Amino acid sequence: MSSVLTIRGGVPLSGRVAVRGAKNLVPKAMVASLLGDEPSVLRNVPEIKDVEVVRNLLRLHGVEISQDPATGDLTLDPSNARTAHVADIDAHAGDSRIPILFCGPLIHAIGEAFIPDLGGCRIGDRPIDYHLGVLRQFGAVVDKRPGGISISAPKGLKGAKISLPYPSVGATEQVLLSATKAEGITELTGAATEPEIVDLIAVLQKMGALISIQSDRTIRIEGVRSLGGFTHTALPDRNEAASWASAALVTKGDIFVEGALQRDMMTFLNTFRKLGGGLEIRDDGIRFYHRGGKLSPLVVETDVHPGFMTDWQQPLLVALTQADGVSIVHETVYENRFGFTEALRRMGATIQVHRECLGSVPCRFGQRNFLHSAVISGPVSLHGADFNVPDLRGGFSHLIAAFAAQGTSRATGVDVIKRGYEHFTDKLESLGADFDLSEGAA
Incomplete structure (x- = not known):
């Protein structure tokens, strides 16, 4: 109905x-929790559908999530991250495009990721080519399968020099979530610098990431072996x-x-x-x-x-x-x-x-x-x-x-x-x- x-x-x-917290930040910060070795706490979380979708997808992948009934704060524990069934991912993703951002964190956590065919608001092509191109530059193997795309990195993700033809918010998020634990240094030129991007960088820095933003839309990430959790209030x-x-x-x-x-x-x-x-x-x-x-x-x-x-x-x-x-x-x-x-x-x-x-x-x-x-x-x-x-x-x-x-x-x-x-x-x-x-x- x-x-x-x-x-x-x-x-x-x-x-x-x-x-309350921004739709364009909160779900991405929730995904970032997958990168940590410890639980994270996210505050100022709105009750919107995109948050519900990510909560369900994280739980499918073994992340334990609890919510404070008084404040609404989320605690996300990724210590038991695991592979999820393709059918379950597809069922819970709905028309959301957020699953594409799970790729880097899942590869770091469990070595592989699967994303279903993506939906979203029909306001333009919003191609995922940027995302797949970014992942390939990190050394990921992209394999088209019925109903979606399988992505793996047998040798792990490696830092890369990446230049975006347009300052795409989604592609910039993909780089940030993939590069923080990739081996070596990643330099992203033509990056998006929206406040929600800066807030995501703040989340990752709290976890232990080494990220700097230059004045010419260049973001530099030095990969680290491990990240901790974060406590963050969403903008x-x-x-x-x-x-x-x-x-x-x-x-x-x-x-x-x-x-x-x-x-x-x-x-x-x-x-x-x-x-x-x-x-x-x-x-x-x-x-x-x-x-x-x-x-x-x-x-x-x-x-x-x-x-x-x-x-x-x-x-x-x-x-x-x-x-x-x-x-x-x-x-x-x-x-x-x-x-x-x-x-x-x-x-x-x-x-x-x-x-x-x-x-x-x-x-x-x-x-x-x-x-x-x-x-x-x-x-x-x-x-x-x-x-x-x-x-x-x-x-x-x-x-x-x-x-x-x-x-x-x-x-x-x-x-x-x-x-x-x-x-x-x-x-x-x-x-x-x-x-x-x-x-x-x-």
Whole structure:
């Protein structure tokens, strides 16, 4: 059965919500525990689907996991790591892409790894070629089998010089998790340097890894024979915080996001303020609110950190439908992230998508037939519509559009949102949203 959300819009979302550990860090830190010879403790863990998937996969591989009922802290003990059955891995992985990051740690722990055919949000190719290429450079043997890929390293993983053609977050994580116990020195150029990457490096350093970050996107890792455990508090989820910020602006509301961290959201905060949103930055979080006047149109280009993050783009685009004039969004990270705009157009939004690079500089998707630029005209009056949630961020964007719209909307497939938004329906209820949640057809 799939959850169905019936939304009665037109009510400002106001109140207080809390964000916990980042979806883009917590599951990866959990995987990192496999590298240790001792138990690890991870704090500030959100209750989201991606965490549940990794918890199940780790248990399949013999990792003992316990959770403090009072704090939610996870203790992960990898001392009995073992090979898991292929069918079990496939059953528990679902549509998650996280299993690809198990490869390095599992090779170090038990000498082999198997990853099922991978799913994930359909917002671009997201090829795993980067990952497999990285593992081969470390000396791994990659063997395609029915239902997935078997990876082994008979002679162990060896340090390597690796250059990424694009600063991929996933490929950078793969290098970090594989290189820390590889024999010799690994030098990665063209690395991603997102806050979640830096936090993962902090986790690995606590375990005993030798990792340095250079100013030119170069990361240097000196392999060590063994690692201990870690105790770490995950950084807060800046993507969820930005989503609630856009929700406040779209619905003309006022939301205080407890746990939102200014340091990791500076580019978003500048854009939010230029659009006309109100900000109040406090030590314990950030208040986002609609000032009551007109919103200003913007030109926004997504980019790798420290640029405007692609996960911020979709919720903010909904806010741009309410700006007074023409806005442009140029997506340079994922080539197919504007599929969600079709439902917004049915709600009354005026959005055109284009193949041309409409930003300040041509990007890697130019001349490749991808609809990766959007022109948004506003302000428009949104009205209710029925839609199916296409992916995590696009789905949340549909929801906030529906809560801003006049009339009733019906959203199917909303379970996808549980991948990255903890207790999102409880939070919506606390903000005064008017909706019903029911079980629909599978």
